[in-house]
Amino acid sequence: MEMNNQLLRFTTAGSVDDGKSTLIGRLLYDSKSIFEDQLKSVKETSTKKGHEQIDLALFTDGLKDEREQGITIDVAYRYFTTPKRKFIIADTPGHIQYTRNMVTGASTANVAIILVDARHGVIEQTKRHSFIASLLQIPHLIVCINKMDLVDYKEDVYDNIVGEFEDFSSKLFVQDVRFVPISALFGDNVVERSQNMEWFNGSPLLHILETMHIGSDINKVDTRFPVQTVLRPQSDDFIDYRGYAGRLASGILRVGDSITAMPSGFSSKVKSINGPSGNLREAFAPMSIAVTLEDDIDVGRGDMLVRSKNKPEAVQDLEVMLCWLNKEEIRLKTKYIVRHTTNAQTGMIKEIIYKIDVNTLSRIKDASSLGMNEIGKVKLRTVKPLMVDSYRENRLTGSIILVDESTNETVAAGMII
Structure with a gap:
């Protein structure tokens, strides 16, 4: 029965130290999806670090630099199965300089889990990740208000954050937004219902992930x-x-x-x-x-x-919603390599139509540049035609990346309008 379970892909996002890796570690640990040798290794490492209990974040923070810094840099993928469903988890970085990795991890997800530190509420990085999830057409958003143990499990703290996020998310293109108050460290409302938050009438996180309806994100019409x-x-x-x-x-x-x-x-x-x-x-x-x-x-x-009777557009002039990922600002009228499916063409950005203020989601017109992690709508022209659909209709044929010709670095990811 488990082999035939439907697969759900979800990503975790949020600001640094909001507890993303700890939450995934808790899901893996409480669902008994950890191998004995891995559990033993993490226990030994936790003891060496002086922790009284297992450092759950170590189940995902596999890179040496991540363990030394205590942050997630790369996208860590983990797999686990319950009697009801199979899961692929993408643990994405919270630091602002690793937003490009967050875009990568979220690009194939069915669900985005946005973590919010109950002490800090909704901050800029929370909004940025939520907006990127919206741009990537992720249909389900689960907002986990984490570290409720550090605010004495107070209901009014949870209610205030829910209200703040709802005001912001009303401008996003997301079909379904749900809220769960949790403590990833102690397991409250992660796999089992919390005895410390009896005021919360909803389901724990794992139950939501196991039971929510997931439709196919593959376009079955256009060949x-x-x-x-x-x-x-x-x-x-x-x-x-x-x-x-x-x-x-x-x-x-x-x-x-x-x-x-x-x-x-x-x-x-x-x-x-x-x-x-x-x-x-x-x-x-x-x-x-x-x-x-x-x-x-x-x-x-x-x-x-x-x-023959269902062709995509073959175009050289595109309007693209672009997430700029490079330290150097965008350069207009400069050549970039445009990668689309298996095609690679030379192209240039002709114009920035507007830039998005991630805090208010308002459009900043007459913008002259896009900096690292900024998002804007641009006009792009390629030397030869690309065969494209809009990203809303087809994720694969509606997406591009831009590569710097001189350094071969990926500088931007874009969704075709």
Whole structure:
């Protein structure tokens, strides 16, 4: 039964020291998802540090630098299973300079858990992470007011933070927002209901995660097959005809389907589909497959095979909501590498339409620059067309990243409007 459980991917976010790693450690520990050797190692490390009890954050803070600094730098992924559901957790950084890692961890999540320190309430980093979760179209937000033990489990503290966050979140594009008062350190309302907060009538966090409805975030209508590599019969010993390999980004592809290769516009029909276990009559996103066509048309890496009657836009001018991730400010009219699915094109940012004030969500027009961790809407132009959908319709074909040509650093992540 556990093998057939639905998978839920969730990410934790919030400011530094809000208790994200401790919360995940508590979920893993109380759900008995820790291996004995790992538990023994963490107990020994906790004792060396002088802790009276297990430091639950060590279950996720695996990098040496993280253990020394006591913060999360990289995105730590953890897996656990309960009788009701399977989970993949992305523990993302809270420090402002690691917002880029938070964007990475949250990009595939079904649920975002936003932690708020009960002593400090809603702060700028809380708002930034919540806004990014909204931009990434994460449908469910669970706001965990943590460290309730440090405010004597007072109901009025919880109510004030809920009211403050509701005022802010009314401007976000999030379908579902829930609130839970917790103490990750002592386990209150994490797996079991808290005896210290009998005034709270809701469910503990794990029960919410196990029972909430999660719809698929894969676009099942629009068939998009970005070509990753060309399989040539002379060198790959694959087939007698040229094949095209990659991951089906969305939709369904069947043998006999009429397809068009973009941006060239040449058309053909699907001759065969091959998966890891052999020939297939049809393939579904996000399967990795190799496709052959009835006609020998010009298709290369970065091209996209689509249904002839359902094509994406092939555009060079884009409007993109951009999260700037680099220490150096954005440079207008400067060349960047634009990466979209398997395609990479040279492009430049022509104009900043507006910048977002993350505290008020108001638009700052006439902005001349975007700094590190700032978010704004920009106009982008590429040298050659990209085959795009809006991010709201298709996460994979609606997202891009920008890479600095000289340093090869990822400087921005963007959602196509």
